Amino acid sequence: MTSQADWLRGTLFALAVVMTGPVLADNKPDDGKVTNFLLDNGMEVVVIPDRRAPIVTHMVWYKVGSADEPPGKSGIAHFFEHLMFKATTNHAAGAFDRAVSAIGGSNNAFTSYDYTAFYETVVPQALEQMMDFEADRMRNLILNDDVIATERDVILEERRSRIDSNPQAVLGEEVDATLWQNQPYRIPVIGWMQEMEKLNRADAKAFYDKYYTPNNAVLVVAGDVEPQAVKALAEKTYGKVARGPDLPPRIRPVEPEQNTRRTVTLADARVSVPNFSTQWVVPSYHTAKPGEAEALDLLAEILGGGSRSRLYQQLVVKQGIAAEAGAFFQGTMLDATNFTVYGAPRGDAKLADVQAAVEAEVARIASEGVTSGELEKAKDRFVRSMIFARDKQDSMANIYGATLATGGNVRDVEEWPGRIRKVTADEVRQVAARYLNLNHSTSGYLLPQTQAGN
Amino acid sequence: MRGVPASHRRPFQHPSTVLALRANPPSPTRGEGRAARVATQLVTLILSLVFLVLPALSARAAMSIQEVTSSKGITAWLVEDYSVPLVAIRFAFDGGTTQDPAGKVGLANLMSGLFDEGAGNLDSEAFQIKLDDVGAEMNFEAARDGIYGSMRMLAEQRDAAFDLLRLAVTEPRFDQAPIDRIRAQVLSGIIANELDPDTLAQRKWLEALYGTHPYARPEEGTRQSIATITPDDLIAFHKANFARDGLHVAVVGAIDAETLKKKLDLVFGGLPQHQALSAVADVDPKLNQQLEVNYDQPQTSLQLAYPGVERSAPDFFAAVLMNEILGGSAFTSRLFEEVREKRGLAYSVSSDLVDHQHANALAITTSTRADRAAETLAVVREVVKRMAQEGPTEAELAATKKYLIGAYAINNLNSSGAIAATLLELQLDKLGSDYMQRRAALINAVTLDQVKAAAKKLLSAEPAIMVVGPKHGEAKEE
Secondary structure, three states: OOOOOHHHHHHHHHHHHHHHHHHHHHOOOOOOOOEEEEOOOOOEEEEEEOOOOOOEEEEEEEOOOHHHOOOOOOOHHHHHHHHOOOOEOOOOOOHHHHHHHHOOOEEEEEEOOOOEEEEEEEOHHHHHHHHHHHHHHHHOEOOOHHHHHHHHHHHHHHHHHHHHOOHHHHHHHHHHHHHOOOOHHHOOOOOOHHHHOOOOHHHHHHHHHHHOOHHHEEEEEEEOOOHHHHHHHHHHOHHHOOOOOOOOOOOOOOOOOOOOOEEEEEEEOOOOOOEEEEEEEEOOOOOOOOOHHHHHHHHHHHHHOOOOOHHHHHHHHHOOOEEEEEEEEOOOOOOOEEEEEEEEEOOOOOHHHHHHHHHHHHHHHHHHOOOHHHHHHHHHHHHHHHHHHOOOHHHHHHHHHHHHHOOOOHHHHHHHHHHHHHOOHHHHHHHHHHHOOHHHOEEEEEEEHHHOOO | OOOOOHHHHOOOOOOOOOOOOOOOOOOOOOOOHHHHHHHHHHHHOOOOOOOOOOHHHHHHHOOOOEEEEOOOOOEEEEEEOOOOOEEEEEEEEEOHHHHOOOOOOOHHHHHHOOOOOEEOOEEHHHHHHHHHHHOOEEEEEEOOOEEEEEEEEEHHHHHHHHHHHHHHHHOEOOOHHHHHHHHHHHHHHHHHOOOOHHHHHHHHHHHHHHOOOHHHOOOOOOHHHHHOOOHHHHHHHHHHHOOHHHEEEEEEEOOOHHHHHHHHHHHHOOOOOOOOOOOOOOOOOOOOEEEEEEOOOOEEEEEEEEEOOOOOOOOHHHHHHHHHHHHOOOOOOHHHHHHHHOOOOOOOEEEEEEEOOOOEEEEEEEEEEHHHHHHHHHHHHHHHHHHHHHOOOHHHHHHHHHHHHHHHHHHHOOOHHHHHHHHHHHHHOOOOOOHHHHHHHHHHOOOHHHHHHHHHHHHOOOOEEEEEEOOOOOOOOO
16 A cells, blocks of 8 residues: 555655765765766756666756746746757757657656756766757757747646646645745746736746856766766866856745734535645755754654654544645755645544644644654654665755755755754754744645535 | 545645656656556656666676576566665566456455555554564555555565565455555545546546446445445455465565575465456457546546557557657657647647556547647547558657667666566566567567558547547537
8 A cells, every 4th residue: 555645755755865875885986976066167067976777867957946037927937948848059849859769768857946957867878968958958049939839838738737627736826825925935836827828038038048057057967977077078068158147146035924824725616525734934954043954854754754653643543533644844945945734534524623633743742742762763764765765866866956956065965864863852842843833824725615614 | 555546645745846847757668568557656666776778788787587486386586686785576466456346346455555554463553663663665556457566675674574574465464443444545535536527537438448347447446335345355355366376576686586485485475376366358448439528627638549459469569669659758759749849739648558458458648728629639630640541750660669679778677666567567468587688679670561550550440539628519529
């Protein structure tokens, strides 16, 4: 049986992969030993050797995401990600995709609040070719109105299928816009429909010229490669791209103090089992005081990280009132982030009973703290998942890329396991008490239509 | 547990993960039959890169598959590898949800949720604490044609982990309390989907294609059917399905053949010798029909089913190549080009070869705004028609051969878990442990005429079409 919290574990594993660096050393002398350097034009490079298979993951991360968009232009970061797959002055549309597919490789890209990344997984012999293509589209994209109009239709369809067709996603968007009153995380990555519809060539061009420069990019190469060879190839390809204008520091509006308990409710005809979530604004790894984010990670694991967690054991197993219950923390963000608890009832139980039981566990952990046994098991689970995870070169590349794109550095990643090991039970209690105040929280309710108004 | 639908499992997924992907992540094994079934599961595993078989590099990286037979006669395929201190085992018993007795639909699914809920002298709580202490991850899944199990364990805790697996496989307790709890979770999932238009449409689609065949039944069961399941049903079902003559095993990681033989006898040796399965008929999906499900939502989804190809058929790879060119997982397919790149009609569009043990089909799916559904359907049908009449070009075929040959290793063998899953599927497909060495030649041997013939054979039929969306009238085919 796969548990309800699979995706959540995925999140934890993703974080946990940072352990990989130091642990990997048993294979080849430098496997897992991360090298990083700067090109003359300001592009950062991270190389993660992993020679177990003749395969390489090549990623370029731009330090720009939806939270950097100009007012009224929501969705431009993600739209631009799509446009990066169009023709350049050197290559026809689709040429890059065909080159990747011709060698059996895979490629894609993704956009988030704080970064946009492009990647290819290929045989090492193709690395230079991938760098050539990727360096080319960093500056030489052809943006014309035809291309813009057609691709804009694609992102509108993407929005309809990801968000508008899914009541949970519709609710989630408006919960985010309520949790975040001032910080740009309130705006969905994909954008608001009415603004997406108006995105145009001028918007795309301005965005491209401002952010798609070597001095705003991080190259991450993981796999069967020599760091020195990667450096030579990077200089030969990316190194030829001229440095762009210096970008201002990424200082964005931050949240005011929250003094209220906010609720957002959606009743929808497609819903027959209700659920709820409660969220708090908490520090991220980038904004936290030393040790706080690590304590929040452990708090999320102990409170609601899986089937051994307090929420699962209490609500699903012992009280038998919930179909699911859990918690998670999104630590790898540039600005303050969210801590979330959630649950859904089962059988005759009411949503209010589930929420009350979740809140009771939150209150208990904030006042009584965690046991040393729970804490050690949680740390063990993190460490163990790192051993399971250490094979996955592209998730290592993801961790380094996401960390460097959200204000961290290579050492932050390498030293993370040691910092996790140092967290004390009292520190976990303290972050729970400090941040999980129910009177200053934001809850979202997804309800069947018949329960509207309850 | 499949009974709790994915949408419900992930209610609060945060866009800061990877929600804004450019395209749906390509299905790693799309187009190559049965393996597609395990693909989605693998994506979520944390995997190990061990050996790869790329044609250009095969001399360097040929994977060494050992066929191991224990003293009790249990066989397994093993890839021994010590680069990561873990062991991954994946196994399957023939049968699956098609074996659910009439009136007890959902039995196999419920059983798959109970293997870590108490076994031997350990009750549910004790078993899960021990599993956590040992640091192993165990999963069971009931699929259409088999029940799958897997475990990943740390090499240093191998003995304790295999012992827990033995208990789970041979001595599940099926205690009433966990049965009731897992049943309630499954029921919650069933209820949660009762008003979901996509779920309702999918149900209707399977019923239209498969009629009264077990493939038409909801694998998680119904409110009524799961309510009737008793511990005795589970015990009898376990006994009939978990037997050695229907067992297939693959192991990857830090374990040698002699040790594995002992572990095979330990884990599976206590099972009965013979399965007692009921016969399942082969079925041809009913094509040449049109279904319309009206629901007021922002998009209209389109599904088309054409004839498929059996895994053992001589023209299997001709069909795989044709399907890949038509609508495969690379961003270069004809459907992707015509529907998305040229016209912006959809975010995703794809074709898939569905390869069940008793049925097969070629399925095309996409979603588009309701007022352009008719146009989208017309474009899809035109692309299909052109492929049926003319087949691909020589250049498309050459490029796609290269893609399929190279992508196999990157997608199927990129970790110990993925390798174990691939080895298991090869056994289920009766392909032999030398298949990976033969595969590139099999693909390269396919001629343009053979692909054209496969296109004509599969795509000339009048398809089954389902349109789910608002009632506009114009969504219907003209």
